[in-house]
Amino acid sequence: MTSYNPHSCRRPQRAIFTLSLCCFTLILSIVHHHVEAFVPQSSSGIDAIGRIGTIMKPLTPPVPPLFSAPSPFEAASTSTQGKSKKQKKRKPRSKNGPSKQKKSKNPKLVETWRLYGIGVHPDDLSQEDDKSLLDQNRDTNGFAPFPKALEDVLLKKLKLSELPPTTNLVRRSLDARKKLDHPTFQYVVDVPLTRQASYDLGWKNRPGRTEILESQANKNETSSIEGDASDDDSINQQKQVIVVGTGPCGLFCALQLALEGVKPILVDRGEPVERRGRDIGALIHRRNMNPESNFCFGEGGAGTWSDGKLTTRIGRNSENVRWILEKLVEYGAPSSILWEGAPHLGTDNLVKLLRKMREHLKELGGEIHFGTRMSNLVLEDGVVKGVQVEDDHGSRTILADATVLATGHSARDVYESLHSCGVQLEAKGFAVGFRIEHPQKFINKIQYGDEWGPTVKTGKSTTDEVNLEHFGGIPSEHEGKLPVPSYRLATDKAEDGTGNSRGVYSFCMCPGGQIVPASTNPSEVCVNGMSFSRRDSLWANSALVVTVAPDDPVLESYREKYGVLAGLEFQRDMERRAAVLGGGNLTVPVQRVTDFCKGQVSETIPSSSYRLGVKSAPCHELYPEPITKALTDALTHHFSDNMPGYYHPDGLLHAVETRTSSPMRISRDRESLQAIGCDGLFPAGEGAGFAGGIVSAAVDGVNVAGAVMDKLEGTTSRTGQRSKSVGFSY
Numbered sequence: 001m002t003s004y005n006p007h008s009c010r011r012p013q014r015a016i017f018t019l020s021l022c023c024f025t026l027i028l029s030i031v032h033h034h035v036e037a038f039v040p041q042s043s044s045g046i047d048a049i050g051r052i053g054t055i056m057k058p059l060t061p062p063v064p065p066l067f068s069a070p071s072p073f074e075a076a077s078t079s080t081q082g083k084s085k086k087q088k089k090r091k092p093r094s095k096n097g098p099s100k101q102k103k104s105k106n107p108k109l110v111e112t113w114r115l116y117g118i119g120v121h122p123d124d125l126s127q128e129d130d131k132s133l134l135d136q137n138r139d140t141n142g143f144a145p146f147p148k149a150l151e152d153v154l155l156k157k158l159k160l161s162e163l164p165p166t167t168n169l170v171r172r173s174l175d176a177r178k179k180l181d182h183p184t185f186q187y188v189v190d191v192p193l194t195r196q197a198s199y200d201l202g203w204k205n206r207p208g209r210t211e212i213l214e215s216q217a218n219k220n221e222t223s224s225i226e227g228d229a230s231d232d233d234s235i236n237q238q239k240q241v242i243v244v245g246t247g248p249c250g251l252f253c254a255l256q257l258a259l260e261g262v263k264p265i266l267v268d269r270g271e272p273v274e275r276r277g278r279d280i281g282a283l284i285h286r287r288n289m290n291p292e293s294n295f296c297f298g299e300g301g302a303g304t305w306s307d308g309k310l311t312t313r314i315g316r317n318s319e320n321v322r323w324i325l326e327k328l329v330e331y332g333a334p335s336s337i338l339w340e341g342a343p344h345l346g347t348d349n350l351v352k353l354l355r356k357m358r359e360h361l362k363e364l365g366g367e368i369h370f371g372t373r374m375s376n377l378v379l380e381d382g383v384v385k386g387v388q389v390e391d392d393h394g395s396r397t398i399l400a401d402a403t404v405l406a407t408g409h410s411a412r413d414v415y416e417s418l419h420s421c422g423v424q425l426e427a428k429g430f431a432v433g434f435r436i437e438h439p440q441k442f443i444n445k446i447q448y449g450d451e452w453g454p455t456v457k458t459g460k461s462t463t464d465e466v467n468l469e470h471f472g473g474i475p476s477e478h479e480g481k482l483p484v485p486s487y488r489l490a491t492d493k494a495e496d497g498t499g500n501s502r503g504v505y506s507f508c509m510c511p512g513g514q515i516v517p518a519s520t521n522p523s524e525v526c527v528n529g530m531s532f533s534r535r536d537s538l539w540a541n542s543a544l545v546v547t548v549a550p551d552d553p554v555l556e557s558y559r560e561k562y563g564v565l566a567g568l569e570f571q572r573d574m575e576r577r578a579a580v581l582g583g584g585n586l587t588v589p590v591q592r593v594t595d596f597c598k599g600q601v602s603e604t605i606p607s608s609s610y611r612l613g614v615k616s617a618p619c620h621e622l623y624p625e626p627i628t629k630a631l632t633d634a635l636t637h638h639f640s641d642n643m644p645g646y647y648h649p650d651g652l653l654h655a656v657e658t659r660t661s662s663p664m665r666i667s668r669d670r671e672s673l674q675a676i677g678c679d680g681l682f683p684a685g686e687g688a689g690f691a692g693g694i695v696s697a698a699v700d701g702v703n704v705a706g707a708v709m710d711k712l713e714g715t716t717s718r719t720g721q722r723s724k725s726v727g728f729s730y
Contacts, residue, residue: 107196112213113203114170118157118187122455122480124149125185150187158191158201167191173341174483176447183452183482186341239712240265240400242387244374247301248694249685250406251357252324253701253708258364260709265400266366267389269373269411270298272358273351280305283517284611287586292373295518295528296410299370300354302518302659303694307510307531308345310337312695320699331356334533342486346533374414377403377421377681384680402680402708406701408687409662410520412568424667424676425564428689431507431660432574433545433631434619434653435515435527436593437608438646440484440540441470443511446645447485455482458512458536466538484511484535487542489642494546494634496626502547504634507660509542511535514609515654517586524575525582525589527610527654539609543657546627546634554624567663574623578655581617589617593651596620597632606650619655665689671716673707682708 125147151163171188190213193201205212239262243254246268254264269292270276276298282288283295296302303309310328315321322338328345329335331353337343345353358368371391378386378397386399407414419425444453444467454476457464468475490505508528512535518528529541548554548567558566558573581589588610592602602616620628640647666683667676668690675681684690684704691697706718 105195107194107199109195110192111195111198113191113193113198114211114213115154115157115189115191116186116209116211118150118153118189119175119184120147120149120153120187122183122185122452122482123478125480150189154189154191164192169339171339171341176452176482176485178449183448188339239263241708241712242267242398242400242403243406244268244387244404245301245406245408245411245685245687246270246299246368246370247406247408247685247697248303249301249687249691249697249701249704250404251300251354251361251701252327252698253404253406253684253705254361254366255327255357255364256702256705257708258361258366260705262709262712264361264366265398266361266368267372267374267387267398268297268299268368268370270294271370272299273304273354275370276304277351287612289519289522289586291520292371294520295516296408296520296659299358300350301408301697302410302528304350304354305347305516305530306528307508307513308347308350308533309508309693310343310345310695312693312699314696314699318699320702321695324695324698324702328353331360344531344533346535347530348532374407374417376417377423377678379421379678382677382679384675384678401712402682404682404684404701404704404708405666405675405688406685406697406704408685409659410518411687412572414687415565415568415664418666419565423678423681426665426667426689427550427564427567428661428663428665429547429549430567430571430663431503431505431545431547432571432623432627432656432658433504433543434655435529435541435657436544437515437539437541437652437654438648439470439606439650440512440538441467442645442648442650443485443487443540445470446643447487448482452476452478452482455480456484457481458484458534460534460536463512463536463538486511486540487643487646489544489634489639489646491634491638494630494638496546496633497629498553498626500626502626502630504544504546504630504638507543507545507657509540511540512537513541514539514611515541515588516610517588517612518659519575519586521575522586523579524572525578525586526575526656526658527588528657528659537609541609541654543660544631544635544653545657545660546623546630548627548663554626564664571658571663574656574658577622581619581622581655582615585613587613587615589619589622589655590614591617591619591653591655592649593635593647593653594649596653597636597647606652608652608654610654614652614654617655619653622655661692662687662689672711673704674711680711 146163146167146169150169154163154167155161168190169187170190173186174183175186176183193203203210241257241262241264243250243257243264243266246266250266250268254266257264271279271293276293279290279293279298280295282290291297295305298304310325312321325333325338325343328337333345333349333353337345361368369389369391372389373391374387375390375395376388377384378388378399384403386397387403388395388397405414415425440463441453444456447453448456450471454468454471454474455478456467486509488506488509490503492503493501494504496502510529510531513529513531514537515527516530518526529543531537548570550567555566555570558570562569578589579586588608590602590605590608592605595602596619599620601618605614605616608614620632622628635647666688668674668683668688669676673682673684675683682704685697685700686692691700710716710718
């Protein structure tokens, strides 16, 4: 038997290939001979060959441009050589062989693609690029400025020589995870492409990577949020709606109503930001507290003198959220809030834009009554007709077609008043704990390390010099500059000593900030954090809180005595205990975080940003034992592993942080958004238990405004729109 030889099987194939090559050479020479008969004698051989190429070149079908605009975008499009109409189509010889270009359906249709994860090295961002972003300007078309480094990356990815004018920067965030070789700025960008161009690039609709947002045909559709005040002027201008509270929920609810042609009447116990600023100055410098105008009460709500965070869990790209952010920019907020991954306004920016928003509301026909506290509801047969208010001139009644309650979570007297009126309330979970403060230079090192920590620059010489000294006084070799870092910590496995686990998490982290008094009563101590827009202080602070469930055993004695108001009374009791530990006069009790976990009073304490004075105290004795043990377990067994260096003797706990959210909810119908059992009353925002933070509160205000319009007009046209972007999960 002869053995199998694979090479012997290939000999016939080689012979056939050689014969085919000879035939092809013969045909080419014949064609060349015939073409020479038509070439003039003065033509060179090169000209003849060029003409041969021209004659033999098949017709190439036009390729759709990458963009609807003409060149250079059309010229940058790559194409493959097509076939003559007379040529018979043939299948490729193999899967790896050349393939012809395929056309997509509607190839010229322009679609907006959202590209995620466009990474740029910090050193590639030149000083000019960085300054253009810090200036937070936008071009005349309303699009964010593009750093040159980002533009270069996009051009390479899109195979273009120039970006189209409508390419838009959507978001920028910093990825500084330790597993990366270096920090990277991650961008999200919207790019208009023809359908054929995206097909040629091999793009598919993949959420979180490459997403199709809209086609050109749908791009000019108007938003369904903002109403047209001219549509029903004859009807709506006769309507009046009371809005109690001028925090983000109340302001945006009133704005939406005014744009619909309804007259909003805003009532707030506090003062406008100009007067409120003076009252806060008197509190800080002379310890003179105005119980109606302070860090909690007044125009803009508690968030005005805070960090002004605009992060939200309800979707940065939802229609309501984008509309709210764009309105803030119209009123003077930096346009970077539209594209920064963790946007914040800062107290200084908030004060400016609130003035402009107030003037706009007045121009739209709204009324604003500051220094006016709601004392009770006007109820007739289960229908809310208005509110009773008190001001410097005494008591009076304001009547309207509907009433919106957007009072915030610190207006405890409002809950008590509603409870006495029979309005249905329900307990909800909340969280309590402390505000922890570290030197910002520590956080810079923990988050960025020794290599990149020195690149943090705030523009304030004292702060920057302290940071550089912390890293040995040697300037960084990197040209890039990183933002002041923040952090986020959370665990749901903190043991509380009873065999149960609790959630412990950081909240409202303020890099480069300070701790401020959030008390509304001189006999109570409560703290909060704030930052200015530059975040240039020497400290970093954050709430560090433990979850408390509505049926929590630590509330048992309070439930027996106060019923549904148990959570509120628990918060109040903890604040009174803190006032006693601090010795009164709004002095805050403090303890090193390491001493807190060891259960011992701190003999010495580091410096603090709290300006009314701190006192070393046994803060570990303040809360019920399960809360203290859960916080201790989180610090020593979870957060110390997640952020090595966070559990440090210079970490200082300030007592107490109790007002992270409302401990109760005003029950409301999920369709009409009216209070259950009280027709015409619309509870809204954080105080009502339906939001948490500036953006979600503002979104809930817009949703409630839509519900009010449905009631006034006798329709349900806005119900479907609310369900898509409501700021609270029922």
